[in-house]
Structure formats: C-alpha cells, structure tokens
Amino acid sequence: MTEVLATTPGLFPLPDRAKSALADLKGHQKDDLIDGEETGELLEVYDRARRDVIEIQTDAGLDRIVDGQLRWDDMLAHPLCVHDRVETRGIVRYYDNNNFYREPVVRGELTYDGDIAAELDGAAGVDQAVLPGPYSLCDLATDEHYGDDGEDRRASDAIDAVAGAVPVDTDVVVHTYWGAIPEKPYAHLMDAAVDAIGFDLIADHEQTIYNIQEYGTKPSVALGVVDGKNTLGESPEEIAERIEWVLDNLPAESFETVYATANTELFYLPVNKFEAKLEALAAAPAEVEL
Amino acid sequence: MSPPSDTREQFRPPEHPTEHFLMTTVVGSYPKPTWLNRAKDLAEDDDHDFDDGDLGEALDDAARTITDEHVRAGLDVVVDGEMRRNEMVEYFAHRIDGYEFNGPVKVWGHNYFDKPSVVEAVGYDEPWLVDEFAFTTGVATGPVKVPITGPYTLASWSFNEHYDSEAEVAYELADLVNEEVRRLVEAGARYIQIDEPALATTPGDHAIVGECLEHIADGVPEDVRLGLHVCYGDYSRIYPEILDMPVDEYDLELANGEYDQLEVFTEPEFTKDLALGVVDVHTGEVETVEEIKDNITRGFEVVPPERLTVSPDCGMKLLPREIAARKMENMVQAAREVEAELDAGEIDVGFAGE
Numbered sequence: 274m275t276e277v278l279a280t281t282p283g284l285f286p287l288p289d290r291a292k293s294a295l296a297d298l299k300g301h302q303k304d305d306l307i308d309g310e311e312t313g314e315l316l317e318v319y320d321r322a323r324r325d326v327i328e329i330q331t332d333a334g335l336d337r338i339v340d341g342q343l344r345w346d347d348m349l350a351h352p353l354c355v356h357d358r359v360e361t362r363g364i365v366r367y368y369d370n371n372n373f374y375r376e377p378v379v380r381g382e383l384t385y386d387g388d389i390a391a392e393l394d395g396a397a398g399v400d401q402a403v404l405p406g407p408y409s410l411c412d413l414a415t416d417e418h419y420g421d422d423g424e425d426r427r428a429s430d431a432i433d434a435v436a437g438a439v440p441v442d443t444d445v446v447v448h449t450y451w452g453a454i455p456e457k458p459y460a461h462l463m464d465a466a467v468d469a470i471g472f473d474l475i476a477d478h479e480q481t482i483y484n485i486q487e488y489g490t491k492p493s494v495a496l497g498v499v500d501g502k503n504t505l506g507e508s509p510e511e512i513a514e515r516i517e518w519v520l521d522n523l524p525a526e527s528f529e530t531v532y533a534t535a536n537t538e539l540f541y542l543p544v545n546k547f548e549a550k551l552e553a554l555a556a557a558p559a560e561v562e563l
Numbered sequence: 564m565s566p567p568s569d570t571r572e573q574f575r576p577p578e579h580p581t582e583h584f585l586m587t588t589v590v591g592s593y594p595k596p597t598w599l600n601r602a603k604d605l606a607e608d609d610d611h612d613f614d615d616g617d618l619g620e621a622l623d624d625a626a627r628t629i630t631d632e633h634v635r636a637g638l639d640v641v642v643d644g645e646m647r648r649n650e651m652v653e654y655f656a657h658r659i660d661g662y663e664f665n666g667p668v669k670v671w672g673h674n675y676f677d678k679p680s681v682v683e684a685v686g687y688d689e690p691w692l693v694d695e696f697a698f699t700t701g702v703a704t705g706p707v708k709v710p711i712t713g714p715y716t717l718a719s720w721s722f723n724e725h726y727d728s729e730a731e732v733a734y735e736l737a738d739l740v741n742e743e744v745r746r747l748v749e750a751g752a753r754y755i756q757i758d759e760p761a762l763a764t765t766p767g768d769h770a771i772v773g774e775c776l777e778h779i780a781d782g783v784p785e786d787v788r789l790g791l792h793v794c795y796g797d798y799s800r801i802y803p804e805i806l807d808m809p810v811d812e813y814d815l816e817l818a819n820g821e822y823d824q825l826e827v828f829t830e831p832e833f834t835k836d837l838a839l840g841v842v843d844v845h846t847g848e849v850e851t852v853e854e855i856k857d858n859i860t861r862g863f864e865v866v867p868p869e870r871l872t873v874s875p876d877c878g879m880k881l882l883p884r885e886i887a888a889r890k891m892e893n894m895v896q897a898a899r900e901v902e903a904e905l906d907a908g909e910i911d912v913g914f915a916g917e
Contacts, residue, residue, distance in 0.1 A: 296673035306672050373671035504680040505724035543666035
C-alpha cells in the first residue's frame with residue numbers, strides 16, 4: 274500500500290521579523306554573514322525564528338518537519354562557508370538565479386565540524402534533516418586543495434557514503450532540482466543505495482518521466498510538484514492531480530512512499546506565499562486517489 | 564567605417580573647448596543622501612507628523628542636490644541619481660497595473676527586495692518618469708538622460724502568475740515602456756537608456772531583449788538617442804547579435820574586469836556608439852585621472868572618438884557619496900584631457916587605421 278507524505282526540500286525564507294532583526298544585528302555586507310560562531314542575541318533570534326517555522330509546519334500538518342536551515346546565508350554552500358579550512362571570497366551567482374552566495378574556496382582537508390548537527394540538536398520537533406549532496410557542494414565550491422574534479426560516477430559513490438552513515442530505519446532521499454537529471458548521471462545515481470530520488474517536475478516533467486520509464490527508480494519517490502519559485506499558489510487538489518498524473522504515467526512502478534514536495538528550496542518566496550504553499554502541500558495527500 | 568550616430572551632436576555643450584567630443588555621462592543611480600533615508604523612515608512612522616508632503620519636499624531637495632552634484636562634476640549629460648526610485652524593479656511595478664507585492668525576498672545575505680508578482684494582465688496606469696524628467700530638466704543646466712528599467716529585467720525579476728512565459732510578460736511590458744518613452748519624448752526627452760542587467764544572467768535570451776527593443780523603439784523619432792545598458796555578464800554570448808537591436812548606443816561595464824572582454828567587440832566591427840565603463844563602481848578606490856585616461860583610450864580599440872561615450876561601469880548607488888562624486892569629477896577631467904590630446908594629434912587612435 275503506497276503511503277503519500279507531505280514534506281519540503283527545506284531552506285525556508287526567514288520570518289520577516291527575523292529578516293530585519295538579523296540585518297540589524299549582522300549587517301548587509303559579505304563580511305557580516307554567518308561564520309558558525311554566533312552567540313548571545315543573534316542565537317536567540319535564530320532560535321525564535323526556528324521555533325516559528327517549526328510551528329508553521331506543525332500547524333499546517335506536514336508529515337515531515339524540517340528546521341528550515343535559517344542560518345544558511347549561503348544557501349546550499351553553507352556547510353562549506355562556515356568550515357575552518359574554507360576561505361570565502363567574492364559574491365557569486367547561485368545557479369541561474371538572481372541570488373548570490375560567498376564563493377567557498379577549499380584550502381585544506383574537509384573534516385567533520387558539527388555545525389549542522391548542533392543546529393539540529395537545538396530544534397525540537399524536527400524529524401527531517403536536509404543536507405546538500407556532495408555533488409552540489411563540489412559544484413558550488415572552488416577547490417584549491419584536492420586538485421580533483423567531481424565526476425558523475427563519483428557523485429554516486431559520494432552519495433552512498435552519506436547514505437551508509439545513517440541508521441537503517443532512516444529513509445534517505447536524494448532530491449534533485451533545476452529540471453530533469455541528464456540521462457547518464459541518472460543512471461549512475463540509480464546505483465546509489467538510497468530509498469528515494471526526488472524529481473523537479475515543475476521545470477521538466479517529460480524527461481523525468483522518460484528517465485524513470487527507462488532506468489526505473491527507487492522503492493520510494495519524492496515528487497517536486499509545488500513550484501518553489503513562483504508565488505502562484507497550488508490548491509491541494511491540483512497538487513494531488515499532479516501526483517496522480519505522475520503515477521499514472523509510471524504503471525510499472527509501485528511505490529512504498531510517495532513524498533509530495535516542492536521542486537526547489539522555498540527561500541525564493543515571500544513569507545505569506547511560502548506559508549500558503551506549506552498548507553496546500555500538507556492537505557494534498559488526503560486528496561490523492563491511488 | 565559607418566558614420567557616427569547623428570543623435571549625438573545635440574549633446575555637445577555650446578562652449579565645448581575642443582573639436583573632439585567624448586560625451587560624458589553616468590548610468591543612473593547614485594548614493595542617496597543619508598538625510599533622505601532618515602526622512603523616509605520618518606514618513607513611514609505614524610508617531611511623527613512628518614507626512615507625505617514633507618517627504619515630497621525632501622525628494623525634490625535630494626533630486627535638486629544630486630542633479631547639481633552631476634552638473635558640478637562637469638558631465639555633458641546628467642541624471643538626478645534616481646533619488647525618487649527605491650529600487651529598479653519595485654519603482655516601476657508600483658506604477659504598472661497587474662502587479663502585486665507580497666513581501667521581501669532574499670537576494671543575498673541579509674539583502675532583500677520586494678519582488679513583485681504579475682497577477683493579471685499588465686497595463687499602463689500613470690506616467691512613470693515624466694515628472695522626474697521635467698523636474699531634473701528644470702534644475703539642470705544641460706541635457707538630461709532618462710534611464711528606464713527594461714521590460715526583460717522587469718519580467719525576469721518578478722514572479723509570473725499570469726502569462727504563459729516570461730517572454731510574453733516581457734513583450735507586454737515592452738509595449739508599456741514604449742508608451743512611457745513616447746510620453747517622455749513628448750515632454751522633451753532626447754536621450755533614453757534601457758537598463759537590462761538581467762540579460763547577463765541569461766544571455767541566451769538576447770533575442771527576447773531584441774524583440775522588446777523593437778516594441779520600445781516603435782514610433783520614437785530618429786533624433787532621440789536610445790541606449791541599452793548591460794553589465795556583469797559574458798559579452799561573447801550576446802555579441803555581435805546585439806548590434807541588430809534598434810538602439811544607438813551600448814553602455815557596457817568593462818573596467819571591473821580590466822577590459823578582459825574588450826576584444827569581444829573588435830570582431831566583427833562595432834557599428835554603433837559605445838558607452839564605455841571607465842570607472843569601477845565596485846571599489847571604493849578613486850581612479851586617478853591618468854588611470855581613467857588609459858581606460859578611455861582602450862575604447863578606441865573598438866570605436867573612433869566620435870562614437871565613444873565615457874561613463875562609469877554601472878549605477879553608483881552602492882558607493883559612499885563622496886567617492887562617487889570624486890569618480891565623476893576625475894572621469895570628466897580625464898575625458899577633457901583626452902579630447903585635447905586628440906585635437907593635438909598626441910593620441911594614436913588604434914581604430915583610425917581604417
């Protein structure tokens with residue numbers, strides 16, 4: 274029996290009152306961004322903001338609760354930008370968006386520093402962690418230490434290393450975005466021992482369906498059917514229809530879990546539209562007819 | 564060699580001391596006086612009796628002061644530093660029917676903008692810049708340029724809830740920009756610059772920008788100088804295609820990259836006027852007159868002096884005001900010295916070989 278769960282790929286917009294409070298406390302320039310050493314009032318603002326976004330998700334009724342990664346000034350590059358062996362330089366474009374992050378330059382060996390674990394430790398009620406995948410981190414960074422470019426094949430091994438590090442009862446989903454995964458990396462990704470792959474069906478549903486029909490997919494699936502980059506809202510019924518459409522086009526697949534989610538991170542949205550999207554997502558599973 | 568653009572000579576000051584004329588101007592935005600930002604805060608605060616009328620007076624004063632700062636720097640064509648515009652997309656979206664605002668979104672770090680949503684068909688409501696132009700002209704002693712955020716950038720930096728594609732939004736907005744340009748021309752404007760920074764993000768869309776400019780230029784008299792400003796991108800992705808656009812001048816950021824992309828514009832021949840960025844707006848260091856003169860002469864590798872306009876890389880609003888003023892002054896002095904040296908035959912113009 275397929276179970277449909279509502280969740281998100283994380284990276285939420287800061288609540289508006291935290292936006293201004295943090296801008297006042299930290300400043301507007303690149304040297305003012307997070308360094309992983311925040312204390313005092315700054316810590317309190319982040320704690321309160323985190324409680325706010327957890328409450329929003331709980332009230333909406335989402336099946337999986339994330340902490341929103343509110344400290345991640347540099348979006349998915351955050352874990353690198355706060356690491357001791359990484360130097361941050363100028364502001365660079367974040368994928369094809371009109372958003373920017375500090376260029377992280379890897380200058381020494383990357384070791385465990387506990388930044389994200391500490392963040393999650395302080396977040397009561399969170400049951401889904403969101404981490405940038407090794408392939409994306411590699412893509413977002415400049416390497417001046419390892420001297421070795423990332424490859425599609427190694428991305429799969431790297432994801433395995435991540436997936437292998439979690440207890441067996443923890444589901445691991447590799448959520449991908451910015452359109453369909455090109456065929457070759459998709460074939461390699463299928464070798465990784467994860468429970469589900471997530472797809473951006475807003476940007477490209479046809480190639481995604483083709484990939485799954487051609488190469489299959491994992492026992493569970495995450496469907497990015499809510500547009501994380503547009504204020505235009507989806508109703509729970511529309512979200513359910515999109516999920517049903519995908520499943521109808523994959524008659525050979527039977528899934529353990531279908532995660533109903535957004536196609537991208539949600540920080541692109543103003544807060545009111547972000548909250549409306551969470552509410553619609555949370556209400557969608559009840560509308561899905563399998 | 565194609566003849567110099569015939570929209571240019573009208574901007575030569577009557578008493579211009581040299582035969583050569585390197586037109587000096589700026590891209591548009593300028594640091595706002597601190598007191599103007601304070602005045603805005605006061606006007607938003609209900610506990611104060613500083614009302615919209617007071618704010619209007621402050622905006623007039625700021626526009627007058629900053630226009631004068633441009634005049635004093637000696638620029639041939641001035642602007643008001645966009646004192647009345649809070650942000651280059653928001654300002655216009657507030658004046659266009661069909662837009663809705665939902666709140667701030669992140670650009671980077673703790674910098675946000677009120678990214679608007681197109682929620683129904685866009686339409687022309689009230690004039691956007693005619694009053695600004697009339698006021699600036701009233702306080703300036705010479706010609707005034709009007710920068711307008713281009714339709715492609717207005718579309719790209721908005722959420723689109725209504726139209727089938729971003730291109731469709733851009734074309735609809737281009738018709739509104741055309742309406743505004745016609746009104747500006749009627750009010751006497753002769754130099755209009757379309758700002759399309761979003762083209763740098765998605766250079767593959769140059770054909771959409773070109774189509775937008777066809778809409779914008781429709782019905783605009785030939786003596787009106789139309790410019791296009793583009794910045795911080797890979798120009799090889801848009802050149803030479805941009806030469807086909809119906810504009811007289813391309814205003815390009817090139818000083819920031821130390822002219823590493825200049826060669827892009829040498830082949831094929833640059834057949835329009837070039838407004839060359841000769842000071843970097845992302846460094847607080849004021850370039851010396853000598854440095855700027857060297858930068859200006861780099862422009863002659865692309866166009867002859869009669870088709871070169873001298874300008875900063877981009878809007879200067881992020882610089883400290885004093886630095887911005889000194890950059891303008893040095894830029895004008897450098898242009899005047901290069902003109903004199905050209906008159907005296909002391910500068911070898913690389914382009915003049917033809």
